[in-house]
Amino acid sequence: MPVFAAAIFTSAFLLFWVQPLFSKMILPLLGGAPSVWNTAMMFFQLVLLxxxxxxHLLTRRVESLGWQIAIHGVVVAIGLAFLPFALSGNLAPPTDQSPVLWLVGLLAIxxxxxxxxxxxxxxxxxxxxARSGHKSSGDPYFLYAASNAGSLLALLCFPVLLEPELTLAGQAGAWRAGYAGLLLLLVVTAALLLRGRAASATPETSAPSASSWKQRLVWIALAFVPSSLLLGVTTHITTDIASAPLFWVVPFALYLLSFVIVFARPLNRDWVLMAQGAGTVAIAVMTILVLAFGLGGTVLLTVGIHLSAFFATALMCHGELVRRRPAASGLTTFYFxxxxxxxxxxxxxxLLAPALFSSDIEYYLALVAACLLRGLVKGDLRQYRIGDSLYPLLLGLVVALAVWRFVDAAPFAMVGRLLFLxxxxxxxxxxxxxxxxFALGIAVVMGGAFFVRSSVDVLHIERSFFGINKVKLLEKDRKIALVHGTTIHGTQFTDPARRxxxxxxxxxxxxxxxxxxSDGARPRTALIGLGTGALACYRRPDEDWTFFEIDGAVERIARDTRYFHYLSACQGAKVRLGDGRLLLGRESDRSYDLIVIDAFSSDAIPTHLLTREALALYLRKLRPGGVILFNLSNKYLELGPVLSNGVASVKAFARRQLYYPTDSETAxxxxxxxxxxxxxAEADLEFLTRDKRWLATQGQPGAAPWTDDFSNIFRVIVW
Structure with a gap:
């Protein structure tokens, strides 16, 4: 039995190590977008299926245990031909369509x-x-604990041990060694199993336990909701903070931990239901707080509430799955x-949500579905009462009216918010x-708030692989803004004279x-990140400016004169679609006088634009005397010291300004x-040295600079 457990543990460890590892490899190809992880997760789940x-087919169609082992041994051995995995430096995703299929193809190959x-x-x-004749073979589900332990350990080791200590290439090599080790473990397991089978009189096969289609649909539903919530909560977190392995791994680890717990021992269902209900209510209240009053919590509070609700929901669904599991003979059907x-x-x-919804409503739909699944645990779905519809509708109406009344208004007093919430x-x-x-209550409260918020002063919503862009009016139609996720990415006066x-x-x-x-002429300028195109109005007539923008939706909005006029009024700047770092890398060295880095995904700056290798690239593309202008504005991450460490690592020089406008400037x-x-060269910054607002940079003592192989998001979070 220890050999079985070791093989299952190793297999699971490798399985869950490769997911964040390869996803991090491909992240820079797609601008660090949160959708990279969602698409990769979808691919891995499909391959898992x-x-x-x-x-399931192998154990049902091939009766001989020896042939089953031989066939699977060949399947595993073929995998060695694909290792170690690596990416070609010439890879580039399509810019004229969604890169989802391209990404799935890359992952498959x-x-x-x-x-x-x-x-x-x-x-x-x-x-x-289960066919070994071992005294515990009648209930092999306990081995699932070894699988979950390996999975969980891999996810925890990745951001803490593997990512900081090994380069991506080093990890790929270590993963290949682990895969070869697993193949040897499988050979040993097969030898012991076949020898034990030959010495025992255990029947070769047992009839599979029958499971109805209704039971199978329940299993599928109980697995569907936590899976959807996993991707939804991960996107919700990474959109504003950073799309990085740390924020992929934590929700994923909680997802796996729920399996470990429910397979280890039965949980008190009343406590789980209470925790799931409280967590979902907390999310609903935070949603109202953000949508009605424009206020949010700290990173720790916001992330903590969302992850707690997700974990309680996963425990509820996975606990019910375990309670409804079949006998050992139906094991592969259950897992399938x-x-x-x-x-x-x-x-x-x-795939479906980005095509069907213009906002990230899929996360909240999964929360509503989880509330409905409580009925499978409680057994009360068929006991309908008129109040089950009436009370939620009345509460939803009250919330919708409140959001309509207070949206974009001055923040309500704390006491008033408390009396309402x-x-x-x-x-x-x-x-x-x-x-x-409960399900209807959560649906109408959050749905009503979303509907009102998205209809008041919102002129346009467009969703792409790279995020959700909204165009809305601000300050009683005085300004128009581009909002990506939850962050404003540019504003313009609606007054034609001030556009x-x-x-x-x-x-x-x-x-x-x-x-x-204060600076002189800069004949050639490259700008990574377009936004509304506001910087184009600093261009002088004889200067050559090129914006590099990864999201075609952003360019369409910036050029649409129903909304913004910077590009049309300040003509002359070109726009090229694609990841800015990749496109800039194809330009000739020493070809730009100024490079502006102004790329964001909601409030997050893609980490591959902040690394030592990225800084070295920018410096190579500068002409003598050229400079880099970097927008570090961020609500959740303190990136100034990170970039300062990177600047020092490439032996460059920098000045930094944290700007707070006066009341008149704000007006x-x-x-x-x-x-x-x-x-x-330090002399190239002399034009700023005389300005006391620009200060010398300070890094993090003892902290390594971020590289393409290493970044430490946890250390720079503003909790």
């Missing part, structure tokens, strides 16, 4: 076969153990249905006594305006921002 399906072989190993080993549910969750979030929370929690009432005036982070009184006012459209100017 294929692996479980193959395991690079890691598809080894992942398929690994995904089938755990259910096959458990099925083989679980993998169908997981894959459907990935497909829904990564506390009764809402108590009413919703009271609804949790009945599953249908050429850069606002917000780009105001003339701010660091960007100071830079362009003229300026916003707080943080910028850094970088140059290869």
């Amino acid at each position: 294929a692996g479980y399906g193959y395991a 690079s890691v598809g076969w080894p992942f398929f072989a690994l995904s089938a190993s755990a259910p096959l080993l458990q099925a083989w153990f 249905c679980m993998s169908i549910g997981g894959a459907l969750g990935g497909i829904f979030n990564a 506390l009764p809402c929370a108590l009413a919703l929690y009271w609804f949790s006594e009945r599953s249908l009432r 050429r005036e850069p606002l917000s982070y780009y105001a003339r009184s701010g660091p960007a305006g100071q830079m362009f006012a 003229r459209g300026a916003a707080a921002s943080e910028w850094m100017v970088i140059a290869a």
Whole structure:
């Protein structure tokens, strides 16, 4: 039995190591977008489904245990031909369409076969153990604990040990060694199993236990909701903070931990239901707080509430799955249905939701579905009462009216917010006594708030692979803004006479305006990140400017004169679609006088634009005397010291300004921002040295600079 456990543990460790590892490899190719992880997860779930399906068919169609072992041994051995996995430096995603299919194809070619072989190993080993004649073979589900332990350890080791200590190439080599070690473990396991079978009189096969289609659909539903929620909560977190392995791994680890707990021992269902209900109510209250009053919590509070609710929901669904599991003879059918549910969750979030919804409503739909699944645990879905519909509708109407009244208004007093939110929370929690009432209550409260918020002063919404862009009016139609995720990415006066005036982070009184006012002519300028195109109005007639923008939706919005006029009024700047770092890398060295880095995904700066290798690239592309202007404005991450360490590592020089506008500057459209100017020689920054607002940079003592192989998000979070 220890050999079985070791093989299952190793297989699971490798399976869950490769997911964040290869996803991090491909992240820079797609601008660090949060959708990279969702798409990768969908692919891995589909391959997991294929692996479980193959395991199910192999154990059902091939009666001989020896032939089953031989066939799977060949499948695993073929995987060695694909290792070590690596990416070609010439790869580039399409810019004229969604890169989802391109990304799925890349994943399939690079890691598809080894992942398929690994995904089938755990259910096959458990099925083989059930036929081994061992005294515990009647209930092999306990081996699932070894699988979950390996999975969880891999996810925890990746950001803490593997990522900081090994380069991506080093990890790929270590992963290949682990895969070869697993193949040897499988050979030893097969030898012991066949020898034990030859010495025992245990029957070769047992009839599979019957499971109805209704039971299978329940298994699929109970697996679907946590899978969808996993991707939804990960996107919700990474959109504003950073799309990085740390924020992929934590929700994923909680997802796996829920399996470990429920397979280890039965949980008190009343406590789990109470925790799931309280967590969901907390999310609903936070949603109202953001949508009605424009207020949010700290990173720790916000992330903590969302992850706690997700974990409680996963415990509820996975606990019910375990309670409804079949006998050992139905093991592969059970796992196959679980993998169908997981894959459907990935497909829904990564493929269907972006096509069906203009906002990230799929996360909240999964929360509503989880509330409905409480009925499977409580058994109360068929006990309908009129209050199950009436009470939620009344509460939803009250919330919708409140959001309509206070949206974009001055922040309401704390006491007033408390007097409104506390009764809402108590009413919703009271609804949790009945599953249908609770699901409808959560649906109408959050749905009503979303509907009102998205209809008041919102002129346009467009969703792409890279995020959700909204165009909305601000300050009683005085300004129009581009909002990506939850962050404003540029504003413009609606007054035609003032349309050429850069606002917000780009105001003339701010660091960007100071830079362009004090510096001389810059004949060639490259700008990574377009936004509304406000910086184009700093261009002089004889200068050659090129914006590099990864999201075609952003360019369409910036050029649409129904909304913005910077590009049309300040003509002459070109726009090229694609990842800015990749496109800039193809330009000739020493070809630009100024490079502006102003790329964001909601409030997050893609980490591959902040690394030592990226800085070295920017410096190579500068002509003598050229400088780099970097927008570091961020609500959740303190990136100034990170970039300062990177500047020191490439032996460059920098000045930094943290700008807070005066009341009069704010009235003229300026916003707080943080910028850094970088140059290869200190003399190239002399034009800023005389300005006391620009200060010398300070890094983090003892902290290593971020590289393409290493970044430490946890250390720079503003908790």
